[in-house]
Amino acid sequence: MAPSAVFMEPDNLLTPKEKNKLRKPVVEKMRRDRINSSIEQLKLLLEKEFQRHQPNSKLEKADILEMTVSYLKQQSQLQMKRSFHKSSQFDFREGYSRCLQEAFYFLSLHKVRTETQTKLLSHFQK
Numbered sequence: 001m002a003p004s005a006v007f008m009e010p011d012n013l014l015t016p017k018e019k020n021k022l023r024k025p026v027v028e029k030m031r032r033d034r035i036n037s038s039i040e041q042l043k044l045l046l047e048k049e050f051q052r053h054q055p056n057s058k059l060e061k062a063d064i065l066e067m068t069v070s071y072l073k074q075q076s077q078l079q080m081k082r083s084f085h086k087s088s089q090f091d092f093r094e095g096y097s098r099c100l101q102e103a104f105y106f107l108s109l110h111k112v113r114t115e116t117q118t119k120l121l122s123h124f125q126k
Contacts, residue, residue, distance in 0.1 A: 036061075039061050039064050039065065042064055042065070042068050043059065043064050046064075046067065046068060046071055049067065049071050050064070050067055053067060054067075100124055103120070103124060104121075104124070107120070107121065
């Protein structure tokens with residue numbers, strides 16, 4: 001039996017629609033590979049977090065994505081709490097400093113130095 005020759009059409013004989021039809025599976029495979037790679041990277045980055053929630057279980061891609069979203073929401077809330085706490089500390093310091101300036105200004109208007117004024121200034125300087 002003699003080998004049969006397979007006739008291949010050159011690229012220039014294919015219509016754009018035919019080219020797209022041939023290219024689509026390759027492009028789709030590349031897209032799926034990118035998605036799978038990213039999911040695997042998420043799994044590696046958050047491995048400890050996943051082990052804490054579901055030890056000894058094989059995670060599906062949907063599980064990895066759901067747990068990642070949950071983890072990111074949790075981190076976002078923690079960051080908001082921290083920034084609020086820092087902001088309130090800053091506001092307190094700012095207010096205290098402003099109050100101190102006003103007290104010094106008030107005391108400087110009165111030339112007479114009483115024992116109370118001296119104690120108050122000494123207390124503020126601490």
